Amino acid sequence: MKRALVPAIATVLALSLVGLLAYGLVSRSVDDSIEQSVARGEFPPAPSSTLPVLGGTGTQSIAGLRGKVVVLNFWASWCKPCEAEAPLLERTHKALQSSGTGTVLGVTHHDSTPASMKFARDNGISFPSLRDVGTKLADRYGTNNIPETFVIDRSGRIVDVFRGQIDQRFIDRALAKVR
Amino acid sequence: MARRARALALAALVAALLGPAHAPAAAPKTDLVDVEDEVMCVTCKVPLNIAEGPQPDSQRALIRDLIAQGRTKAQIKQALVGEYGPDVLALPDDEGFGVTAYAIPLVLGALVIAGLALLVPRWRRRPATGMTSAGGRDRDGADVSAADARRLDEDLARYDG
Numbered sequence: 531m532k533r534a535l536v537p538a539i540a541t542v543l544a545l546s547l548v549g550l551l552a553y554g555l556v557s558r559s560v561d562d563s564i565e566q567s568v569a570r571g572e573f574p575p576a577p578s579s580t581l582p583v584l585g586g587t588g589t590q591s592i593a594g595l596r597g598k599v600v601v602l603n604f605w606a607s608w609c610k611p612c613e614a615e616a617p618l619l620e621r622t623h624k625a626l627q628s629s630g631t632g633t634v635l636g637v638t639h640h641d642s643t644p645a646s647m648k649f650a651r652d653n654g655i656s657f658p659s660l661r662d663v664g665t666k667l668a669d670r671y672g673t674n675n676i677p678e679t680f681v682i683d684r685s686g687r688i689v690d691v692f693r694g695q696i697d698q699r700f701i702d703r704a705l706a707k708v709r
Numbered sequence: 710m711a712r713r714a715r716a717l718a719l720a721a722l723v724a725a726l727l728g729p730a731h732a733p734a735a736a737p738k739t740d741l742v743d744v745e746d747e748v749m750c751v752t753c754k755v756p757l758n759i760a761e762g763p764q765p766d767s768q769r770a771l772i773r774d775l776i777a778q779g780r781t782k783a784q785i786k787q788a789l790v791g792e793y794g795p796d797v798l799a800l801p802d803d804e805g806f807g808v809t810a811y812a813i814p815l816v817l818g819a820l821v822i823a824g825l826a827l828l829v830p831r832w833r834r835r836p837a838t839g840m841t842s843a844g845g846r847d848r849d850g851a852d853v854s855a856a857d858a859r860r861l862d863e864d865l866a867r868y869d870g
Contacts, residue, residue: 539820550809608763640751640764642771642792664794 561672564680564691573687576602576680577670581660584638585647590660592635593686599632599708600682601701604673605659606641607649611695612677616653622701623657632684632708637662639676683708735779744772744785751793768793 567574578593592600603619605612623634636659638646662668681690681704690704750760757765775785789797
């Protein structure tokens, strides 16, 4: 009986470690539930958090923009594709502003305030951006490979998503769904 | 004379204007190497001192700026938490899978203590096999006579005395 105890404990410990490893791998897997919902035409509600405005003193949330179309874009100063798509986002923002239908809303991702501010200045970005310190909001969108863009309709539902550098075709397709 | 005074005043004005811009930066209180190994690359989840890529380079640039401002290591780490969140510190998460980093050493420690508590009394209860003054076997199993044992005890007593 006693001889069987040590191997039994060792087996339980080994199985526990294997279980922990499996849990660790599963918990870090890519979350694509938003894409799947959008593909099924379910349009999930857009997660929202109140975050500090980059370069400002106030806060803002996605929920606070209910009634407007929001092109939500996760970006960072160190991300080259973000730089490449910045002019398109700026044009989209100006078009949405002039028509009074909505806004582009940036969310910085793993980026410092001075670097984000410099990026916005250098790329002529006029749309507001929020600072997602600790990526709590990004995690709720399954964001881990910026740039990523989510188009949210007036009722606060995600109608389209693109993980990567967007182009005019994506913007046209996504905005057509919310007009 | 008046011309010379004007030139001196102009020189003083230029020096005053340029002075702050050309003043030496605050004396550094730490260096990049000292900070890098205590913070994480927030995108690659490895210590910053072994991370490569544009994002860790951006973190290093911020650290260099903070060092140039004369901040201490503790102040820099605090500023990094303000910019990147608590995950930037080289400590495991206190929630989710990260809890195992704290839990496993505690569980292993408890198992070691339990094992010692189980085995030590058993080990102490086992019969002594060493030599005695009445003779017997030494640790290697060789025969030791009572006379030899007594003589050895006397030698040891002299040695201790």
